[in-house]
Amino acid sequence: MREPEPVSEIALPAGRSRGAPASRFTWVLLMLGALLLGSAWILYSREAPDTGNIAGLTEAPAVGHLAPDFKLDTLTGDSFSLSATRGQPVILNFWATWCPPCRVEIPHFQEASTTYNGQVLIVGVDDGESRAQVAPFAHEMGITYPVPLDSNSEVARHYRVNSLPTTFFIDADGVIQHIQIGLVNGAMLAEQIERLIRDS
Amino acid sequence: MLPTVDLGPVTLPTASLVIILGIWISLSLVERAAARLHLDVPRTYTMAVAAVGAGFVVARLAFVGLRWDAYRENLIGIVWPLNSGYELEAGLVAALATAFFYARANRLPPAATLDALAPGLLAGLLTVSLADFLAGPGFGEPADLFWSINLFGVRRHPVQIYEIVAGILALVAWLRALRAGLSPGLPFLVAAATYSAGRLVSDAYRANAPLTTGGYHIVQIASLGVLLASLWLLSRQTAAAD
Numbered sequence: 001m002r003e004p005e006p007v008s009e010i011a012l013p014a015g016r017s018r019g020a021p022a023s024r025f026t027w028v029l030l031m032l033g034a035l036l037l038g039s040a041w042i043l044y045s046r047e048a049p050d051t052g053n054i055a056g057l058t059e060a061p062a063v064g065h066l067a068p069d070f071k072l073d074t075l076t077g078d079s080f081s082l083s084a085t086r087g088q089p090v091i092l093n094f095w096a097t098w099c100p101p102c103r104v105e106i107p108h109f110q111e112a113s114t115t116y117n118g119q120v121l122i123v124g125v126d127d128g129e130s131r132a133q134v135a136p137f138a139h140e141m142g143i144t145y146p147v148p149l150d151s152n153s154e155v156a157r158h159y160r161v162n163s164l165p166t167t168f169f170i171d172a173d174g175v176i177q178h179i180q181i182g183l184v185n186g187a188m189l190a191e192q193i194e195r196l197i198r199d200s
Numbered sequence: 201m202l203p204t205v206d207l208g209p210v211t212l213p214t215a216s217l218v219i220i221l222g223i224w225i226s227l228s229l230v231e232r233a234a235a236r237l238h239l240d241v242p243r244t245y246t247m248a249v250a251a252v253g254a255g256f257v258v259a260r261l262a263f264v265g266l267r268w269d270a271y272r273e274n275l276i277g278i279v280w281p282l283n284s285g286y287e288l289e290a291g292l293v294a295a296l297a298t299a300f301f302y303a304r305a306n307r308l309p310p311a312a313t314l315d316a317l318a319p320g321l322l323a324g325l326l327t328v329s330l331a332d333f334l335a336g337p338g339f340g341e342p343a344d345l346f347w348s349i350n351l352f353g354v355r356r357h358p359v360q361i362y363e364i365v366a367g368i369l370a371l372v373a374w375l376r377a378l379r380a381g382l383s384p385g386l387p388f389l390v391a392a393a394t395y396s397a398g399r400l401v402s403d404a405y406r407a408n409a410p411l412t413t414g415g416y417h418i419v420q421i422a423s424l425g426v427l428l429a430s431l432w433l434l435s436r437q438t439a440a441a442d
Contacts, residue, residue: 027435034431038400038424045404047415060352063337064408162204163211178337180284181204181213185277187267188285 061159063179067092067170070155072148075131075138080123080148083174089120089196092168093184094156096127097137099164101183106141108186112193113145120193121145127164128153169193172200203335215331216282222327223252230320236378237316240308244316247302254298259291311385318374318388322395326367333360341407357405366398386437393430396423 059068067090069083082090093109095102106124113122122145126134130151138147150156159168162181169178169192177199178192204211227248234244263285264271264278271277303313332338340349340357348355373394377387400423403409410418 024435024439027431027438031428031431031435034397034424034427038420038427041400041404042416042420042424045417045420047409047411047417058352058354062339062352064339065352160203162206179203181211183280185271185285187264187271187277191263191267191285 057175061161061168061176061179063176065176066174067168067176068158070148070158072125072150072155075126075134075147075149078146080146082123085121085123086174087172089172089193089200090170091120091122091189091193091196092159092170093122093124094127094150094159094161094164094166095124096129096164097133102165103141105165105184105189106143108184108189109145110141110143111186112189116193116197119197123148125150125155127156127161169196171196214335218327218331218334222324222330225327226320226323227252229323230316233316233319234313237312237384239312239316240306243306243308244313247299247306247308247313248317248320250302251295251299255291255295256286258294259286259288262287262290309384311383311388314388315374315378315384315386318391319371322367322371322374322391325395326364329360329363329367333358333364336360337408339407340405343405356407359402359406362402362405363399366395366402369398370395383437386434389430389434389437393427393434396426396430399423400427 057064057066059066061068067082069081071079071081074080082092091109091112093105095106109122109124112120124143124145124147126147126149128151129149131149134147134149148155159166165183167180167184168176169180171177177196180188180192203214205214205217206212227245230248231241231245234241260278260282266287299317302308303310338360339351340359342354343357344355345357347358347361349358350356370391374387374391377390382390400420403417403419403423406417406419412418412421
């Protein structure tokens with residue numbers, strides 16, 4: 001193999017200067033111009049400090065947007081409306097009984113619903129199954145948090161849930177802060193919950 | 201826009217796929233640049249791989265270490281899933297430290313090595329912007345321009361595309377500086393100045409940018425700092441070369 005040539009010995013193309021042909025004055029002018037124009041642009045781009053105003057936000061299943069509202073009946077027969085939870089962080093977990101990773105993460109959600117009771121609301125939206133299918137499974141897993149039944153997958157489609165499990169972390173203003181496609185483990189869940197509580 | 205890619209029964213997160221592809225492209229570019237600059241190609245490439253690897257591992261371990269109570273009961277969670285759960289700052293420090301000490305131990309010329317790393321770093325930044333465009337949390341301010349994109353019914357600045365344009369311009373500037381035969385280190389500084397100037401402009405159009413308590417865009421402030429530092433170093437280097 002050819003030995004690498006030391007950089008200091010590389011010949012420059014004929015007639016080319018190693019440095020840009022700029023005088024010290026030109027450089028000072030350039031830096032001052034960059035400083036002034038850059039600072040002016042930063043000042044111009046400044047946004048009003050965050051006052052918690054969400055008036056300009058639109059509903060969309062994406063980070064930084066308002067979580068789309070929905071209303072569903074729960075496993076216990078109550079009516080669940082997402083907009084009614086406004087003022088409290090919500091963790092919206094889309095799952096199904098046939099989904100193995102959902103089975104793995106449900107104990108973490110159950111534990112979190114107890115640990116953070118009153119601070120964060122865990123909601124497990126069952127995707128595309130009937131009450132008869134979900135009820136024995138929920139009993140077996142010891143789920144005590146609300147389980148709205150999205151039997152015709154309408155809400156899942158609206159949230160563009162393409163794979164299960166998918167979890168939306170929604171702050172107290174109803175803004176989606178994080179979307180986890182796939183398994184959530186206990187550490188990730190604790191991290192996201194603490195962030196939601198801290199920012200609320 | 202495209203959060204997942206379906207491959208038969210398997211659903212993969214788009215952003216993670218793009219980042220993995222980006223790392224491969226970045227490392228390939230570093231290898232090619234090192235050859236072009238007549239550097240020690242295997243060592244330069246190994247340095248880049250070691251920096252990426254160390255950054256990845258340390259970012260993960262730092263995340264795990266800070267939340268050990270949660271991981272102690274779930275050891276498999278340390279290695280899976282991997283699409284989130286990183287301390288980016290820790291990873292960045294580890295990557296820079298690895299590159300620095302490897303380069304020093306192997307006596308790689310610092311300035312020319314930075315020139316070789318520049319296209320890899322830029323490709324990495326381009327990839328992050330592309331992943332963010334396809335599946336990330338970023339989006340632009342509302343704007344009714346002919347190049348605006350429709351995001352959930354609202355036409356917005358394609359802010360990540362602006363970032364990609366800034367990256368491509370920086371790559372072109374780096375290549376031109378290299379072809380002009382500028383002294384070692386100068387192509388890197390030219391690329392850094394171009395990219396930071398681009399981000400200084402483009403970040404103004406980001407709707408959910410991280411802000412200071414006074415409402416100033418943090419990325420813009422950092423970009424202005426990098427731009428001024430690059431220009432100052434360029435002026436010193438060119439003065440020394442002249």
